[in-house]
Amino acid sequence: xxxxxxxxxxxxxxxxxxxxxxxxxxxxxxxxxxxxxxxxxxxxxxxxxxxxxxxxxxxxxxxxxxxxxxxx
Numbered sequence: 001x002x003x004x005x006x007x008x009x010x011x012x013x014x015x016x017x018x019x020x021x022x023x024x025x026x027x028x029x030x031x032x033x034x035x036x037x038x039x040x041x042x043x044x045x046x047x048x049x050x051x052x053x054x055x056x057x058x059x060x061x062x063x064x065x066x067x068x069x070x071x072x
């Protein structure tokens with residue numbers, strides 16, 4: 001079973017407890033779990049995240065392959 005993450009999962013994590021510079025392990029864990037097919041998201045979430053100009057949007061924009069945001 002794969003769990004789908006919404007935009008708020010990423011935004012709230014970045015803005016509160018799991019800032020990318022404070023807790024990079026959280027973001028690595030997301031990547032690892034996605035690689036195992038346990039979590040993912042959809043292209044609409046990627047589109048929403050790309051609207052901002054911050055570290056999270058840069059990370060999403062830097063993705064070359066449709067992996068994390070291609071669920072469903």
